[in-house]
Amino acid sequence: MVTVRAPATSANLGSGFDVFGVALEHPADVVQVEKAPETTIDVTGAGSQYIPEDPEKNTVGAVARALEAPAHISIDKGIRPSSGLGSSAASAAGAAVALNELYDRGYSPKELVPIAAKGEAVVSGTPHADNVAPAILGGFTIATDQGFTQIEADISLVVCLPDLVVSTRKARSVLPSQAPLDDVVDTVGRATTLTAGMCRSDPVLVGNGLDDRIVTPVRAELIDGYDSVRNAALEAGAHGVTISGAGPGILGVCPPEDQRSVANAMIDAFDDNGVMARAFQTGIGNGAELCSW
Known part of the structure; x- marks a missing residue:
């Protein structure tokens, strides 16, 4: 069993639409994963009643499929959905980091970003990385088609x-x-x-x-x-x-x-x-x- 704390994020930052993002010190989601024959999801916490537990409709289900890592995934939401604070991205990022560890897939943090972005596509329609990049890498991030840049900043x-x-x-x-x-x-x-x-x-x-x-x-x-x-x-x-x-x-x-x-x-x-x-x-x-x- 692996437990990961995944932070809220703020994307765009005005002038950096679909490119800039920052990880926030708080709030955060807590994602726990355990190996299972097939993926199942439980959601508790802020706004959990509005979040589907069907793996086909939840961001973490897409991440588990991308990593070929079936698991029972429990999400304790500290980040309300539809808040502008990267709620779905935090869950996807937390699941990517946790499942990578649980199954010893060996992906680096930067390699996990596009995998977590596949989860974001479930809710937004396209795999944007402006939230999942800071949720995984931390700090201030710049996400482009050429890759991801992370900068430590104290603001x-x-x-x-x-x-x-x-x-x-x-x-x-x-x-x-x-x-x-x-x-x-x-x-x-x-x-x-x-x-x-x-x-x-x-x-x-x-x-x-x-x-x-x-x-x-x-x-x-x-x-x-x-x-x-x-x-x-x-x-x-x-x-x-x-x-x-x-x-x-x-x-x-x-x-x-x-x-x-x-x-x-x-x-x-x-x-x-x-x-x-x-x-x-x-x-x-x-x-x-x-x-x-």
Whole structure:
């Protein structure tokens, strides 16, 4: 039996749509696997009533098939589904790491990323790696067709999660098929600024790099109160704010001494818009970690 802790993640980071991601210190899923003749799944924890246990419909079932590693898989969800915090990716990443260990498949962490991405395809329709890459590798990651780059960074974050649901498929359906050249150039500049900030662990540069004119504006319309929450966070000391993944979670970069005030400001702003919310004072953390053998 193998147990793995797999972290929540925040993908896109505004300017890095489908490319950037970070692992969060918390929350996290706990995935436990045990060899079995065929794959079965049990799910408990946050939002477990909405997560299918059929291996054909759950991300971890696809991972078990890809690794040819049938198992009884238990998932204790610390990450609510449809949160923008990589809930399905955490389960897929945790299963990939655990089954690789259980069956001694010998894959490296980077080799496990595309395997875990096959699990993501179950919920999003395509095998995106922007969440599973940080969930496995940790830190700040850049996922492209050429491979995966991981950068260790020390940045304080606040993630505010409203009591709303935005499905990944819905969030992708509103994306524009084209963008003005000026907006593309601005986004490239923001993305490079963010990457430099991660390399330097500079929250000001990272915050400046979160803005984008292409994806965030259309997705913000799916989140009641987004503009007021963003403004409240900036006024409370955040260096930058954007949607976490597909939403509805909202990510803020701030100095550690301002985390509490930023978190409270975001919660209060949602409340002013008639939406209940909770906030995590967190940071960039490690990837999936083996807990027991």
